[in-house]
Amino acid sequence: MNSLYFNGRITTMDPDLPECEAFCVQNGRVTYAGSEQGARAMLAGMPFRAIDLKGLRVLPGLIDAHAHLSAFSIEWSNLRLKGLTSLDEILGTVREKAETVPEGEWIRGSGYNHLTLRERRHPTRADLDRVAPRHPVMLTRTCGHIAAVNTEALKRAGVSLHESDPEGGRFDRNADGSLNGVLYDQAMSAVQTASVPGKEELKQWMEEGARVWAKAGITAVHDAGGIPGYFKVLAEAFHEGRIPQRIDAMVWNGLGVDQLSEFLSSHISTGFHRGDFYVGAAKIMMDGSSSGPTAATRSPYAIDPSFDGILYRSAEELRYWVKAAVDEGFQVTAHAVGDRAVSIAAEVIGELGHPDRRNRIEHCAMCPPDVRKVLVRNQITPVAQPGFLYEFGDGYVESYGWDRGAHMFPLKSWLDSGLAVAGSSDSPVTDFRPLSGIAAAVTRETVGGQILAESERISIREAIGLYTVNSARLVFAEHEMGRIGPGYRGNFVVLGDDILKLASGPQIRDCPVLMTVINDKPVWQDPSYFAVEL
Structure with a gap:
């Protein structure tokens, strides 16, 4: 496939040509970046599709150098606790979930921050037992290094109520020395292992997670791993075509x-x-x-x-x-x-x-x-x-x-x-x-x-x-990704505002991503702006 992208404000990240108005892609690789006239000349005599960038700002495809697709996908497809401001909100969310899933099934949630809760504390085992006594519950703090669990979760993981602190971790405890359900770092390991979802379920969640990331302009990821068995599942999901990055x-x-x-x-x-x-x-x-x-x-x-x-x-x-x-x-x-x-x-x-x-x-x-x-x-x-x-x-x-x-x-x-x-x-x-x-x-x-x-x-x-x-x-890919120029992959992002001219944090943070392209294939496009054939 040959493609011409023109009428853009294209940031190339190439110091010799910081900005251009057009580029062309052949067989997934950029073959020219510069003027529209030059791009059309490059494709002269060949069939190609022409995509008008509508004067919008274009960046090379964005690369996240440390993210966890497995953990993100689990959060995205389960209880999202980010932004909740009180324990009542968190516990209410868990209670509602417990009412809709069969007894004995895991309830997973993540993203809460105890420092921004009104009570400024973690949910405890007693809190979670009260709202979901017959479901194992694991709520992971936003950092990923602290979790709140209930009694059923500890039982499933084989952790006793008087378990000793492991090396590299610790348990918070009640006055009588029993675990209060708040686990730090290595102390999370047993419950984390017990709560890992089934392979097919996780792959489905990863597919959705990768789709969400694509809508944010992410074209490549250094996946930082984490949950037991994730590597094989991630590789399978990728090779099944579920992950475009x-x-x-x-x-x-x-x-x-x-x-x-x-x-x-x-x-x-x-x-x-x-x-x-x-x-x-x-x-x-x-x-x-x-x-x-x-x-x-x-x-x-x-x-x-x-x-x-x-x-x-x-x-x-x-x-x-x-x-x-x-x-x-x-x-x-x-x-x-x-x-x-x-x-x-x-x-x-x-x-x-x-x-x-x-x-x-x-x-x-x-x-x-x-x-x-x-x-x-x-x-x-x-x-x-x-x-x-x-x-x-x-x-x-x-x-x-x-x-x-x-x-x-x-x-x-x-x-x-x-x-x-x-x-x-x-x-x-x-x-x-x-x-x-x-x-x-x-x-x-x-x-x-x-x-x-x-x-x-x-x-x-x-x-x-x-x-x-x-x-x-x-990742030794500086001649493959990170720029828009000859020899580089056709990976790029089209933004709704000119990010180079935005002044405030909210303006930059919320700048809309209108199209994400990987190897010349749109993996996300806002239909109100673009309708590029796949």
Whole structure:
């Protein structure tokens, strides 16, 4: 198929041709970008379809460098608790669900934030038993590192009411020492495993989740994994044609899930692929979440001087897994959020990793100057979630104090030091829309209206780069994705407003996506603007 796209304001992300008005695509690849006249000349004598871009802003296809399709799809197809403001609302939602599904079936929900609830606490086992005594219930906090469960869920998982705290996790308890149903990090593992949906059900949910992501302009994803057995199901769903995006799937080790050992024994590592489904980095969990908060910090939390987070493993244990992964040919990454975890991860990956593998650290949220120097020296790329600043920034200041909280995700400092920071959502943790992350990177404004470290703001073009060229580079696809130009895939997004001229966070965040195209095939189009034949 040959296609001509013309009459657009096309941001190419190519420094030699930052903007053009037209481009043509042949067999899924861009063969020309420039003037409409030049594009028509390229296709002269050949049949082609011509698509008028109506003077709209066009960006290269957006790439989310860290998201969880399985977890997002489960949230999207079950109870969505994001935005609820009280325990009564949450419990009412669970009660209604319990009235509509057979006894004994799992009730799953996610997205609540206890810090924004009127009661400022998690739902407890007693709360959930009251509204759903005959269904196992698991509600996951928006960060994905804390869950609230009922008695039936604990029974299904084989967890006793007086279970000891596991390494790398903990249970909240009642006055008599029994579990109150709030689980942190590794303590979630058994219930999480017990609650995994059936394979066909999960694939159906993934198909819908991928469709939702496409409507947000997402054309490729570095899938950060998570639930037991997800990798095989994700691969099957992709090869059945249910997922249109390119997938680079990380291989997980932590939170009770160890896919890495299986891959090490099978001698399959980063870059192995069938079609556009790739094995990504080996991902090793180091600490908790920034917003829980359970991130491992060098000094205690401002909100609790007796607590400095949860560190999942020692430097020696991390060294073991990093060496094993590196020896097998993996790109290596660590989930590291607090400065204590980030520092350990940077030193170990720097010591053992091969710089030419473009090693990374997921989140890397609390990154003081001394740690940044280690990243630069060892060419380790931070994978940031700018949207966290908007959704969780007020809590950061409360939990960690102004200096640490306001300087989370120091984007400008990273870019100025030569680090090609990649952008992501960590969906379903925060808003899955890349434009929401771009807005937060530009403004650093919180839900509460605070500006966090104004000096760390970046320009709109730099922010777009996080989700295009930089994310493509991390998976060795910088000559395939992230730009609109000859040789690149026909992946692009058409926006309803000119994002380069929008000033406020809400304007950028809510800028409509009118069409998403992957390999010259529209996977989403607003029918009031476009009717491109598939």
